[in-house]
Amino acid sequence: MHLIPHLNPLPDAVVFDLDDTLIAYDAVAEPCWQSVCRRFALRVPGLDANSLYLAIKDAREWHSSDPERHLSSRLNTHAYRREVATIALKRLGIDVASLANEIGDTYSVEREEAAYLLPGATRALESLRADGVKLALLTNGMSELQRPKISRFALAPYFQHIQIESEFGIGKPDERAFNNVLKSLDVTAMQTWMVGDNLEHDIGGAQKVGMTGIWVDWRGEGLSLSTKVKPHRIIHNVSAL
Numbered sequence: 001m002h003l004i005p006h007l008n009p010l011p012d013a014v015v016f017d018l019d020d021t022l023i024a025y026d027a028v029a030e031p032c033w034q035s036v037c038r039r040f041a042l043r044v045p046g047l048d049a050n051s052l053y054l055a056i057k058d059a060r061e062w063h064s065s066d067p068e069r070h071l072s073s074r075l076n077t078h079a080y081r082r083e084v085a086t087i088a089l090k091r092l093g094i095d096v097a098s099l100a101n102e103i104g105d106t107y108s109v110e111r112e113e114a115a116y117l118l119p120g121a122t123r124a125l126e127s128l129r130a131d132g133v134k135l136a137l138l139t140n141g142m143s144e145l146q147r148p149k150i151s152r153f154a155l156a157p158y159f160q161h162i163q164i165e166s167e168f169g170i171g172k173p174d175e176r177a178f179n180n181v182l183k184s185l186d187v188t189a190m191q192t193w194m195v196g197d198n199l200e201h202d203i204g205g206a207q208k209v210g211m212t213g214i215w216v217d218w219r220g221e222g223l224s225l226s227t228k229v230k231p232h233r234i235i236h237n238v239s240a241l
Contacts, residue, residue, distance in 0.1 A: 010128075010133060011133065011191050011192055011193045011212065012133065012187045012188070012191035012192060013133060013134035013136065013182075013185045013187040013191065014133055014134075014135055014192070014193045014194075015136045015138050015178075015181055015192060015193065015194045015195065015206070015211070016135065016136070016137050016138070016159075016196070016238075017138065017139060017172075017194075017195065017197060017198065017216075018137060018139035018146060018149065018150070018155075019139065019141075019197075020118075020197040020216070020218055021118075021196050021216050022118060022121045022155065022238065023115050023116065023117050023149060023153060024115060024116050025111075025149075026197075027218065028111060028115060028116075029111060031114070032110045032114055033056055033057070033107060034049075034053055035110065036106050036107045036110065037049045037053040037056065040099070040103050040106075043099075044094065044099070047092065047094070052088060052089075056084055056088040059084045059088045062087070063080065063083070071171075074140050074141050074142070075141070075142055075165070077108070077141065077142055078104070078105065078108055081104035081105070081107055082101045082103075083104075085100040085101070085103040085104040085107075088100075089103075112145070112148070115149060118218075119239065120237055120238060120239025121239075123239060124238045125158040126158070128241065134160055134187060135158055135160060136161040136162070136163065136181050136185055137155065137159045137161070137163065138163050138172065138177065138194075139163070139164055139165065140171040140172055140201065141165055141166065141171075142165075142166045143166045144166075146164045147164070150162065160184075161181060163177065163180065163184070165177070168180065171201075172198070172201040172202060172205045173200055173201045173202075173205025174205065175205065175208055177205070178194070178205055178209045178211065179209055182209070182211075189209045190210055190211075192212070193211065193212045193214055194207075194213050195216060195241070196213075196214075196216060197216040197217070197218055199215060199223075199227060199229040199231070202215070203215050203231045204229040207229070207232075212232045212233075213231045213232050213233075214231060214232060214233045214234075214241075215231035215233070215234050215235070216235055216238060217234050217235070217236055218236060220236060222234075
């Protein structure tokens with residue numbers, strides 16, 4: 001864990017990201033895609049499961065490389081997954097819309113089912129709340145996907161404020177998203193931590209408004225030399241809080 005000196009032991013408030021901070025979500029993406037590709041490849045003569053998986057991976061990377069496409073994928077996730085499958089199949093010479101839609105929809109169902117609460121997440125929330133720290137949840141994405149996860153893992157009671165991109169109309173890393181959370185909690189940025197796994201959206205956005213950024217490096221990759229965002233602390237799981 002990387003530390004900077006003189007960071008106060010407890011802030012007035014802590015703002016948490018949801019996916020891959022409190023629940024495993026991106027962590028289950030690749031196994032789900034691989035499983036779906038194996039099953040659907042069996043239905044198409046001559047289609048190799050690994051080739052389908054790699055084509056889907058390339059399509060996802062292309063989609064996320066553009067900020068506008070990435071925003072669209074967050075707010076229209078089911079349509080995005082259908083589009084990724086469509087692009088992948090066309091690259092493999094298969095232009096069957098119904099098959100692409102079924103692949104995307106099957107993946108959507110299985111990925112949501114595969115998500116799980118990360119070890120130590122509720123203990124960290126309980127500990128902070130017991131110490132009088134105000135808590136908020138700030139997540140990008142669609143309410144139709146995020147609300148069920150919050151309900152499924154019984155997270156809502158821990159937070160005094162829950163803000164979802166599609167409901168508020170603005171997501172991370174826009175400064176307005178963070179400022180609205182601070183206003184809702186009635187706290188200052190200097191006395192608030194942002195805890196999340198996305199360096200640009202969670203940490204970079206929070207630091208722009210003066211919050212302390214704590215990066216959850218759940219992959220254990222560390223900071224790249226080229227990154228412009230430098231978190232105040234690095235942890236590998238929220239239990240470290």
